[in-house]
Amino acid sequence: MIKYNLKCENKHEFESWFSESKEYDRLKKKKLIECIFCGSKKIDKSIMSPRILNSKSAKISENQDLKKFKRDLINVRKFVEKNFEFVERNFADKIREVYYNKNNKRNIYGVATDKEKEDLKEEGIDLISIPWVEKDN
Ligand SMILES: [Zn+2]
Numbered sequence: 001m002i003k004y005n006l007k008c009e010n011k012h013e014f015e016s017w018f019s020e021s022k023e024y025d026r027l028k029k030k031k032l033i034e035c036i037f038c039g040s041k042k043i044d045k046s047i048m049s050p051r052i053l054n055s056k057s058a059k060i061s062e063n064q065d066l067k068k069f070k071r072d073l074i075n076v077r078k079f080v081e082k083n084f085e086f087v088e089r090n091f092a093d094k095i096r097e098v099y100y101n102k103n104n105k106r107n108i109y110g111v112a113t114d115k116e117k118e119d120l121k122e123e124g125i126d127l128i129s130i131p132w133v134e135k136d137n
Pocket of ligand 1: 008009010012035036037038039
């Protein structure tokens with residue numbers, strides 16, 4: 001079933017159900033569709049109601065925002081992967097190594113536990129956490 005908003009030559013608008021879009025064309029050709037208000041057989045499909053259009057476009061822009069947000073996060077990830085050295089183990093120790101050694105100008109990244117983050121913060125080392133998005137979805 002498909003629902004169309006129809007409009008007659010006198011601008012009366014009404015809704016009508018058809019089994020398929022072809023049925024509308026068939027009935028229109030045979031002049032079997034008439035205005036429920038004035039009986040006119042000059043009927044056209046009218047545009048969807050603004051409410052439907054609005055909710056549809058809102059959804060689209062929401063998806064695009066999400067996609068853009070994700071693209072941004074992926075760019076952050078790519079930047080970090082390119083410019084930072086990944087430290088898999090003893091991240092907290094490596095941070096101290098870099099932090100306290102003035103000749104050591106490495107950028108590093110890795111995973112720290114909440115406890116490690118707290119300890120480091122007490123030492124005056126503030127970490128930045130970034131959301132880590134998967135690249136392939
Ligand atoms: Zn009419």
